[in-house]
Amino acid sequence: MPSATKALTIGDQEAGFSTYxxxxRRLVADGRDLNAIRRTVCWDYLNxxxxxxxxxxxxxxxxxxxxxxxxxxxQAD
Incomplete structure (x- = not known):
C-alpha cells in the first residue's frame, strides 16, 4: 500500500472523495490492470x-x- 507523506483525516478524505x-475512473479508462490500480493513492484513500x-x-x-x-x-462503438 502506498504511504502518503501527510496522514489525512477521515474528513480530509471525505472532502477528496470525488477527486479520488x-x-x-481515469485509471480504469486507461486500461490499467487491477493490481496496478490497487497500488495507487486514490484506491488506498477510497478503501x-x-x-x-x-x-x-x-x-x-x-x-x-x-x-x-x-x-x-x-468501447463497442
Missing part, C-alpha cells in the same frame, strides 16, 4: 473511507466494476 473517484464508513462509501472494487461497465458500451 475521478482518478479511479480507507469504505473501511471506516462502509454504509456511506462503496468499496473501490465495486467502483472499479461500475466504471468498467460504464466504459464497455463506449
Amino acid at each position: 473517484c475521478q482518478a479511479l 480507507r473511507l469504505h473501511t471506516s464508513l462502509p454504509k456511506d462509501y462503496r468499496s473501490p472494487d465495486e467502483l472499479i466494476q461500475r466504471f468498467q461497465k460504464e466504459a464497455s458500451p463506449a
Whole structure:
C-alpha cells in the first residue's frame, strides 16, 4: 500500500472523495490492470473511507466494476 507523506483525516478524505473517484475512473479508462490500480493513492484513500464508513462509501472494487461497465458500451462503438 502506498504511504502518503501527510496522514489525512477521515474528513480530509471525505472532502477528496470525488477527486479520488475521478482518478479511479481515469485509471480504469486507461486500461490499467487491477493490481496496478490497487497500488495507487486514490484506491488506498477510497478503501480507507469504505473501511471506516462502509454504509456511506462503496468499496473501490465495486467502483472499479461500475466504471468498467460504464466504459464497455463506449468501447463497442
